[in-house]
Amino acid sequence: MSILELNDLSFSYKTDEEETIGVKNINLTVEKGEFIVLLGHNGCGKSTLAKLLNGLLLPDEGTVSVDGFLTSDESNIYKIRSKVGMVFQNPDNQMVASIIEDDVAFGPENLGVERSEIVKRVEWALEAVGMSAYRKGTPFKLSGGQKQRIAIASVLAMKPDVLILDESTAMLDPQGREEVLSVVKKLNADGMTVILITHYMDEATDADRIVVMNAGQIEATGTPKEIFSDKELIDRCRLHPPVCCGVMHKLSALGFPVEPVLTDEEAVEVLCRLR
């Protein structure tokens, strides 16, 4: 069943003098439980698209429907925001309270959830991101990865159907990235629909589907293997595939009979067969 439906979606940023295209003619359907990675260079419209998905921006043309509710209908907006949760890039900009459990409770409080239910949700959300031990602590002393996990918990407390991460791992060190990604993958395994926006290609290799954007439009969608083996697409959209893919591309250009791979281990297997 589809959870997100985007039909002929277009949006541009307007000032008095000029109009800049954000996204153009986007058609995309996201199924419940899918893990989608959105790739594309800076300024290609990824974040604009993300903001259109939960009504932070409204379409100029076309529609966005979340579980059957149109974002363009103002009376739906709270429902949509509780269905589509978003985690942003900078962990420090997303903390609203000085105690972690208050921070996580902020979302459901604003949705008017019963107190007893809020308590349950906060407990569950912190458990889900592995931060229960910190519930009475302050977010300001946490590492970047821990802060992003709290930001995810704060979104989870609203019981969303879709979790969007807009470069949420960009400011983290490798350990922080791993923490956040393993939480996200676990949530996805439990049924959460995930849309991950990232510049780290190795985060994309586990996706069900990769959506590549360029100049506001969807340039390609496909499995990681399909996307990363398309040399021409990679060059055109200025992506930088993982090293193992790059090695395969170059060997293939040199005439070696290799096949596309996604991990170092797969690359080694393919190379062993060349002997």
Add this chain to the structure above:
Amino acid sequence: MSIEIKDLTFVYGARTPYEKKALDNVTFSVNEGESVGLIGMTGSGKSTLLQHINGLIKLKSGQVKVFDIDLSKRKPDLMRLRKHVGMLFQYPEYQLFADTVKADVMFGPINFGMKKPEAEEAAKKAVTLTGLDWEEIKDRSPLELSGGQKRRVAIAGILAYSPDVLILDEPTAGLDPAGKKEMLDLIASLRKTTVSTVITVSHNMDEIAEYCDRVIVLDGGKLIYDTTPEKLFYKEDVSALRLHLPHAVRIVKLLEQKGIVLPHDILTEDALVNALKEYFLKGGDHA
């Protein structure tokens, strides 16, 4: 010798419950013309170390000497120190502040005592070095530039006062792949033309392997390795440090377990491709 550090120890919040030793007896020196990668987990003391080199933290114990400026002496000439050492902080695009690119880049040289026309000339030169078009960009607000352009302007703001050493704290963090590549190529070309000595902090081992000729590893405030990337990634056991190996090195090591032995100086994708080509053209196992 550009930078000499000896027995440097620094404790945050000494004699409080939050006491934390950030640097523990660190000793090393950096020669002119070197490109040094500084690596270690978050909290290993990298930033504390960098801040010492630029005189942003007052030296408590040990010695730091940058060119002829000895920070262990009373009242070292910090102004001159900072002119020698240009420091690019993390996410420098957030530190642009002036109304125009021109004013922003001229801020440094003017503060170091240059006259306005001179400073403008220096700014023009610096902006051009970073690959931006001076005439096109000088009167624009830094805030309306793209992320990659902003970072270039921030670097120009440092180059404008011609430092002798560049310190870059995660210069590629947050950039898209094309932006990362441009930034690294820019730094490599600056090393040839403008500032030969560069110290780079990075969490990306692929970048360290490709762009640095020497690596220094900090762990819990201690300097545990000071070596070349080849030796660090092939000879030392870095798994305990939770350091990721550069992908090319990882593939070489995995291949070795399967009996395909390649030279232990491969650090980059291109080097790996070349080595594989040679290996297979020579007939694989019979090589």
